[in-house]
Amino acid sequence: MFTKSGKQETSINAIKDISKRIVKASKKLHEHGLVRGTIGNISARIPGTDTFLIKPSGVRMEILKPEELVLVDLQGNKIRGKLAVSVETPMHAAIYRVRKDAQAVVHTHAPTAVAFGIAKTEILPLQIEVFMLLPNGVPVVPFEAPGSKALRDAVQRKIANYDAVILENHGIVTVGSTIEAACSLNEMVEESAKIQFMVMMLAGKDAVNMAELKKKFKT
Ligand SMILES: [Zn+2]
DSSP, X not given: OOOOOHHHHHHHHHHHHHHHHHHHHHHHHHHTTSOOXXXXXXXXXXXXXXXXXXXXXXOOGGGOOGGGOEEEETTSOEEEOSSOBOTTHXXXXXXXXXXXXXXXXXXXXXXXXXXXXXXXXXXXXXXXXXXXXXXXXXXXXXXXXXXXXXXXXXXXXXXXXXXXEEETTTEEEEEESSHHHHHHHHHHHHHHHHHHHHHHHHHOGGGOOHHHHHHXXXX
16 A cells, blocks of 8 residues: 655645645735735745645635645646746746746735835835845846846846845745745835835935945944
8 A cells, every 4th residue: 555755744834834824924914015906926946856836827825725735846847736827937047047046926016115116216225124134225226128038037046145025017026934934025115115106205316325325324
């Protein structure tokens, strides 16, 4: 009789656990206004394997079910799942290949951060707790069509050195050591964009700059 090996069982349990956490995180992203409709995607690596689970295409985050998640390999090929994979799956795969430390990738259309991308303005770590996590801020990746190889390559190059990036005229991408960390970084980027906007309105565009922040927070 066929019996599951210890490794297989660990992997099945990991998939169950990660599926539940992705669903919970997806609801939160929707509640917090970072995604609308079927846009945005979230994925998480299955530890100890070359695979990750990702939200399927055409499913709204707030009603996503654990069994709807699709298992894919690090080349973006579908391994298991009934629904079609998200169009940005190759981008997630490219991020996992370049960031071995990333356990989760979250892509949303966080509105204030998107506005910064359209204005070609990077988001700076104006608060000390943001500076601790994103000491070099959040850069803008120049526009490329969603789902394109050009976008995937541009994001892969940039995210090698940053945990969060803005996609011009599109959205943001964050990575994390857990699903929850990648989600809270996504929220932190949106919050930081709101604060930076207010500071610029109050004190002008030149009131914020990276050199001064580095000096202030490192001394
Ligand atoms: Zn998008």
